[in-house]
Amino acid sequence: MIVRIAQYPLKERLLFGIASSGAILLAQQVLTWLVHGRLTFLLISASLPLMTVLFGAWSGALLLAIGLAYGALWMQPVGSLAVQTGDDRAVLLAYAVVGAFLVAAGQQLAKVARRAGRAEAASQDAAERLLQVEREARHRFDVALNSAGVPFFILTPIVRDGVVAELRWEYLNEAAARLFDQPAAVVIGTSTSYVRPMGWDSDVLLERLAPLAERAGRDAFDVRIQGDLGEQWFHVVAASLGGAVVAWFGDVTPRVRAEQALSEADRRKDEFLATLAHELRNPLAPIRQVAEILEQPRLTEERTQWCVKVLRRQSAAMALLLDDLLDVSRITRGALTLRKEVVALREVIDEAIEIARPIVEGKAHELVVRPPARPLHIEADRLRLAQVLGNLLTNAAKYTPPGGRIELAARADDAEIVLSVEDNGIGIEPDKLSAIFSMFSQINPDHHRDGGLGIGLALSKSLIELHGGRLTASSAGKNRGSCFSIHLAAECRVAAAPAPARDTPAVALAKRCILVVDDNIDAADALTAVLELEGHEVRTVYSGEEAIDVLNHYSPEVVLLDLGLPGMSGIDVARRIRATPATKDVTLIAITGWGQPQDRERTAEAGFDFHFTKPVDVVQLNEAIEWPGPTVRPEGTPEAH
Incomplete structure (x- = not known):
């Protein structure tokens, strides 16, 4: 106890010394009052070792001197330091000898206390360092396992009747914790029979890992699970560890899928x-x-x-x-390059039909063609686009029983241009729909006579992607037909440049309802006269505002529109025409003095079908006016143009 007290800080030792000395003096004073004994001062000797241990030899010597003086005062004659009787002198001498011995013993005890304190402090310091080393080692262990990114487990066996009946989750790193739907703190301590990652089989874990808990060894095996992310594969490497099992679960799903x-x-x-x-x-x-x-x-x-x-x-x-x-x-x-040019979409359709004509006619299919509602020109590789569309038509003919129906349709809106080929043939099963664009994949590999090499659709998809578009497929299922669609960005649409003038024999032109809009009165009237001589019905206005008013009660098939109009420009008029349902499909022809590439881009964005610069070549203008509208193939004929 004294050794422990000696290790207290000075303030605590001082308080303890004062308290203990006061208690002894109080007890001594009480005894003196009760019995008037002369020897009660000897109680002071009880605190000599304690004072010496607490404050050193000087405090013990001082207390001893105080005790001698106090004892002398209470001996005869009382109140005087002069002790006259021999017995009292002997008592004081004995007190002095015993007190000196107690002070010396207290000094030695203080030395022992200091050595014990240093030893205990060293022991505590060593224990703290050992605990810190253990904490750092555990931290490095956790950091190393967590940074690996591979699920790691420690499992301990649950033994019943001398047999490993279950395994308990003892430790898991962060990667392992992510495999569970619950926090790691909840998982640790539970059984693999009740808590395990989604899709894992507890019997497989117990069968492969339990032997390692019973005897030293290691094992490696693959586990297939069906989880939230579909089919996954884990390669498990496990080993014994002092009656427990450590295991790494490496996700090898990418490797297995690559092998597959x-x-x-x-x-x-x-x-x-x-x-x-x-x-x-x-x-x-x-x-x-x-x-x-x-x-x-x-x-x-x-x-x-x-x-x-x-x-x-x-x-x-x-x-x-x-x-x-x-x-x-x-x-x-990456060696294939496109040779883009401005091409009429209808011409691409016609070329694709020519490619597929032999097989379509050979199998007596009904081919329905629905071209765009108005002239449509795009910047594309004419040959490659016709090749893709022809391939889609050929496939539709191949996989449609004789006498089937094939529809080729084209449409355009502000977002994209779509060419679709739809048939009522054998269709495509849903599980095979996503693989038909893969290389060497065949729609119907059981029919080699019609199957081909299995590269046509993959090639077509790549060619359309080179155009910045996409090729899609849909089917309602087996024997319910299919539909393949080419999607091109609306940005590829352009206003057609005039074709080179050429001599052509005079032919009878179809009568059209035409609206001429030009603020140059002479130019507008002259153009009107030319068109009327061709047999067309023509209305003429001289401003954009007049054009909008006329369109409220007049429905032309063709609008010839100057761009540089006062007030409402030709571009603004064109946009109003395209935004109005009643006039959105009319053939819109720009007639202007502006002919730079950026001017043609502006007219294309505004919805013009053709862009002519003044003076206009009549032959080219007639070809634009005669642009065919949408047609449907009549029954019994091979195709429609």
Whole structure:
């Protein structure tokens, strides 16, 4: 107790010393009053070791001297320091000797207390350092496991009847905690039978990890789960650790999917090579047979012409096949470039129809064409766009039973231009719809005769993406037809530049209702006269405001509009015309003195179909006025233009 007190700070020791000394003196005074004893001063000796330990030898010596003086005062004669009797002197001497001994003992005890204090302080310091080292080691352990980003667990066994019946979550890092729907603090201490990541099988965990809790060893295996993110794969590496099990759960889903993709690509490659061999043998067989026929003597002219047609037809088929393969190679290498030009969308449609005509007519399909409601020109690679649209028509014809219906439609709005090919053929199953644009994928691989190489749609998709657009597909399901759509950005639309003037034979022009708008009265009247001589019905106004008023009660098919009008400009008039439902589909022709590229961009944005600079070539103007409107193929005819 004294050793412990000696380690107190000075303030606490001082308070304790004063309190203990006061208590002893009070007890001594009480005894003196009660018995008037001369030896009660000896009680002071009880505090000598304590005072010496607390404050040093000087305090013990001072207290001893005070005790001697106090004792002398209470001996005969009372109140005097002179002690006359021999017995009293002997008592004082004994007190002095014993007191000196107690002071010396207290000094030694103080030394022991200081050494014990230093030892205890060193022990506490070592314990704190050890605790700090343990905390730092645990912190480094947590940081290392959390920074790994791989789920890590420590599991301890729950033994029943000498057998590991369950496993308990003992520790998990941050990556592991994210696999649970609950906080880590809730998971730790629970059983794998009741708390585990979504989709995990507790029986698999117990079967593979329980043996490691019973004996030293390690194991590695893959676990397949079906969680919120779909199918996932984890590679588990586990080992024994003092009766527990430590395990890493690495997410190998990307690797497994890559392996599956490689396997699928390898399978498609094999199918592609088999299909390629089939597609090449098809034209090679008749070519070889025709070569043998041409070697025969007495070959008739009719038979020779037939052989030539077969050779041309089959060699053309091989050329198309090779062209597709070369296009795919160029796109893959980034070597394919588009040759863009201003082209009429209707011309692209006509070229695509010509590409698909043989198979459409051969299978007696009904082809319905719905061109845009008004002339539409775009900046695109005419050949490639017609190639894609022709491929969609050909596919529709291939996968539609004979006598089916195919519809080709075009529409345009402020957001995009859409070309769609819809059929009532075999359709596409929902689970296969997302894969049809993949390389070597076939819509119907069970029918190699119609299946092709499986690169047509992938090639078409890439060509449309090079145009800044997208190719989409939809189907209601098997045997319910399908629809493929080309989506082009509205920005690719332009106002058509005039075609080069050429001599053309006079033909009868269809009568049109035309509105001429020009603030130059002579120019407007002269143009009106020319158009009336062509047989058209013409109304003429000389300002934008008049044009808007006339359109309230007059419905023209064509509007010839000057741009530099006073007040409301031609651009503003055009926008009003396109915004009005009754006039939004009229053919809108700009006639202006402005002919720079930026001027044509402005007219295209305003909705003009054609852009002519003054003076206008009459032949070109007639071609624009004669632009065909939407038509539907009549029953029994192969196509509509």
